[in-house]
Amino acid sequence: MTELMLEEPQERFQDFFKSDRCRQKISQMSLSGATSLVLDFEDLLIADRDLAEGLLEQPEKYLEYASNAAFSQLQIQDSEYAEGIKDVGVAVRLRSLPFATPLRKLSSDHIGKLAMLEGIVIRATNVRPLITKAVFRCRRCNEPIPVPQTGNFLTFPAKCTNPGCRGPGSFEFVQEDSEFVDSQELRIQEYPEELPPGQTPRSLDIQLVGRDIVDVARPGDRVHVVGIVRAEARTYPRAGKLRAFALLIDANFIDTTGKEPESLIIAPEEEQEILRLSKDPWVHRKIVLSIAPSVYGYEHIKEAIMYLLFGGVPKFLPDISIRGELNILLIGDPGTAKSQLLRYVPRIAPRGLYTSGRGTTAAGLTAAVLPTATGGMTLEAGALVLADRGIACIDEMDKMRPDDRVAIHEAMEQHTISIAKGGIVATLNARAAVLAAANPALGRYDAYRTVAENISLPVTILSRFDLIFVLRDVPEKERDSQMSEHILELHRTGASPGEAPISSDLLRKYIAYAKGITPILTPKALERLKEFYLEMRAASEAEGSPIAITARQLESLVRIAEARARATLRVDILEEDAEHAIAIMKRSLEEAGIDVTSRKIDIDIIMTGKPKSQQDKLRVILNVLVEMERETGTVKRDDLLDKLSSEFDIPRTDAERLLGILRRDGTVFEPKEGYLKKT
Numbered sequence: 001m002t003e004l005m006l007e008e009p010q011e012r013f014q015d016f017f018k019s020d021r022c023r024q025k026i027s028q029m030s031l032s033g034a035t036s037l038v039l040d041f042e043d044l045l046i047a048d049r050d051l052a053e054g055l056l057e058q059p060e061k062y063l064e065y066a067s068n069a070a071f072s073q074l075q076i077q078d079s080e081y082a083e084g085i086k087d088v089g090v091a092v093r094l095r096s097l098p099f100a101t102p103l104r105k106l107s108s109d110h111i112g113k114l115a116m117l118e119g120i121v122i123r124a125t126n127v128r129p130l131i132t133k134a135v136f137r138c139r140r141c142n143e144p145i146p147v148p149q150t151g152n153f154l155t156f157p158a159k160c161t162n163p164g165c166r167g168p169g170s171f172e173f174v175q176e177d178s179e180f181v182d183s184q185e186l187r188i189q190e191y192p193e194e195l196p197p198g199q200t201p202r203s204l205d206i207q208l209v210g211r212d213i214v215d216v217a218r219p220g221d222r223v224h225v226v227g228i229v230r231a232e233a234r235t236y237p238r239a240g241k242l243r244a245f246a247l248l249i250d251a252n253f254i255d256t257t258g259k260e261p262e263s264l265i266i267a268p269e270e271e272q273e274i275l276r277l278s279k280d281p282w283v284h285r286k287i288v289l290s291i292a293p294s295v296y297g298y299e300h301i302k303e304a305i306m307y308l309l310f311g312g313v314p315k316f317l318p319d320i321s322i323r324g325e326l327n328i329l330l331i332g333d334p335g336t337a338k339s340q341l342l343r344y345v346p347r348i349a350p351r352g353l354y355t356s357g358r359g360t361t362a363a364g365l366t367a368a369v370l371p372t373a374t375g376g377m378t379l380e381a382g383a384l385v386l387a388d389r390g391i392a393c394i395d396e397m398d399k400m401r402p403d404d405r406v407a408i409h410e411a412m413e414q415h416t417i418s419i420a421k422g423g424i425v426a427t428l429n430a431r432a433a434v435l436a437a438a439n440p441a442l443g444r445y446d447a448y449r450t451v452a453e454n455i456s457l458p459v460t461i462l463s464r465f466d467l468i469f470v471l472r473d474v475p476e477k478e479r480d481s482q483m484s485e486h487i488l489e490l491h492r493t494g495a496s497p498g499e500a501p502i503s504s505d506l507l508r509k510y511i512a513y514a515k516g517i518t519p520i521l522t523p524k525a526l527e528r529l530k531e532f533y534l535e536m537r538a539a540s541e542a543e544g545s546p547i548a549i550t551a552r553q554l555e556s557l558v559r560i561a562e563a564r565a566r567a568t569l570r571v572d573i574l575e576e577d578a579e580h581a582i583a584i585m586k587r588s589l590e591e592a593g594i595d596v597t598s599r600k601i602d603i604d605i606i607m608t609g610k611p612k613s614q615q616d617k618l619r620v621i622l623n624v625l626v627e628m629e630r631e632t633g634t635v636k637r638d639d640l641l642d643k644l645s646s647e648f649d650i651p652r653t654d655a656e657r658l659l660g661i662l663r664r665d666g667t668v669f670e671p672k673e674g675y676l677k678k679t
Contacts (some may be wrong), residue, residue, distance in 0.1 A: 026073055051150075103189075133147070138173040140160065189203040223256055305435065323414075354393040
């Protein structure tokens with residue numbers, strides 16, 4: 001009776017495999033040389049609910065029934081191929097369970113059961129051979145002894161199986177006759193955007209066995225893993241095995257959910273709402289008002305964040321790649337709500353994370369190379385890799401150590417992270433838009449100093465931002481009155497005084513939906529952008545005029561125009577999109593790229609850190625220094641300052657400051673006190 005009960009599930013699996021869909025999948029196995037069969041769990045649930053429930057509760061036993069039944073069906077359909085893989089058999093793999101178990105809900109109740117988990121891969125080891133059947137040879141009688149292998153450690157035979165020997169003597173491992181299978185270990189972590197406030201992310205180790213499921217996912221990939229929950233004993237050299245066990249997943253199937261944010265599930269009624277919203281002539285205004293509604297004002301910055309959320313279109317040419325994501329920097333006085341804006345963006349971005357520069361290292365931003373338990377090295381993904389195809393919000397960027405900041409140069413422009421350490425040479429994708437915030441070096445923003453002088457960020461990073469905005473806390477009676485009312489009302493009611501026109505959940509799905517659209521420049525929009533660019537360049541042609549704009553800003557204008565068209569789900573970039581892109585770019589240049597001396601827009605402030613007016617004065621000082629050096633060898637500091645003041649109208653205080661810049665740059669040095677010399 002028991003035997004019949006055990007055979008019944010196998011027979012029911014055989015009936016299931018006789019369906020047209022399964023027969024088609026089995027017949028394709030020989031064509032692709034596969035030894036595994038992927039089934040949709042939903043199909044099995046519809047066909048036989050009892051079998052589906054048996055798989056969830058007793059996966060090990062029921063997967064064996066399924067594998068035997070699949071092999072029997074393969075023998076019927078293709079006996080020749082079945083004979084060839086007889087030793088290996090058919091591995092049945094299950095895709096998409098009806099529900100996913102959150103990582104932080106996984107507990108001892110799940111041990112031995114089938115579960116599906118979602119997460120982001122933060123670590124992946126190299127693919128290694130795992131022994132399934134070890135063959136040993138007895139050193140006394142040369143008898144080969146096969147021993148099936150399970151667990152983490154190699155199991156040796158207790159004694160020789162030869163009836164004439166039966167000795168407990170030493171055994172030699174025979175690698176050539178043993179059987180191996182490919183294996184890999186992954187570590188997955190909760191999605192950053194789904195992390196509860198104030199909680200550290202949970203992670204879980206995944207064991208992959210089988211050539212068809214190893215090397216499927218890399219660090220930064222988002223995956224669905226179906227597998228059996230196991231408890232692994234933790235061992236310590238002196239204490240032996242501890243009572244506390246660690247949970248891990250013995251993976252049956254792994255599926256990358258797609259890098260694209262548009263892989264977000266959108267219900268048909270939500271799609272209708274998105275399409276209806278896109279037809280609204282005030283849709284841009286509604287989106288701007290829905291971004292951090294509790295933060296008063298800053299409409300132009302919220303508009304820029306809207307463009308950052310929708311993003312432009314990346315271009316992949318035969319020789320180069322051009323990024324589509326925008327990078328925005330907010331520089332401002334303390335208490336200007338920069339952090340509030342940065343913390344809000346990951347909530348509405350389809351994919352995003354927040355990190356603060358004060359506690360961030362280069363390895364934490366890019367990738368870390370860590371030792372594995374087996375003695376090798378492995379990569380662990382950092383924040384920019386985890387934010388791939390999303391938004392990375394980096395607060396207090398100026399507080400990062402200079403050697404850590406260097407790590408984000410490549411990620412911001414090339415959208416990759418190259419690692420060459422610990423014997424690992426790899427390039428990871430980091431196609432993330434960067435929204436960063438920084439405080440002025442002297443506490444408050446000084447309007448009489450350039451952006452580069454106000455902030456302790458190198459120009460190599462400043463030049464990689466498409467838009468830079470300055471948030472200044474300037475007393476203004478009317479604005480202060482409105483802001484105080486807004487803040488006090490917020491505290492009185494405990495809710496935002498202005499209701500967001502679009503809910504954060506719908507806005508998130510709207511952005512994900514829009515990411516699937518590829519807008520194209522219309523002739524009118526192209527002509528308007530070209531006209532603006534040439535206008536700004538023409539203003540720089542006059543002798544002594546600063547350069548107002550470069551090709552890098554032209555690319556930024558295209559990205560902004562593409563993002564604005566995406567916000568209305570339009571394929572065509574209209575002239576009005578180009579006009580709005582120009583307006584926001586002008587605002588950024590007027591705030592960050594203005595020469596405080598000449599009051600002209602000078603892109604060199606962002607590109608080199610020195611406005612043209614300053615560069616001209618530095619050139620004059622150097623020329624005078626070189627001339628005086630020819631006459632006297634070393635130049636007396638006071639003589640140089642007198643000459644600059646009398647002949648070139650450069651005040652002593654300005655000349656002192658400029659000499660300090662030249663000394664810092666290493667162009668001029670002081671061989672002895674009070675004397676100067678060009679390097």
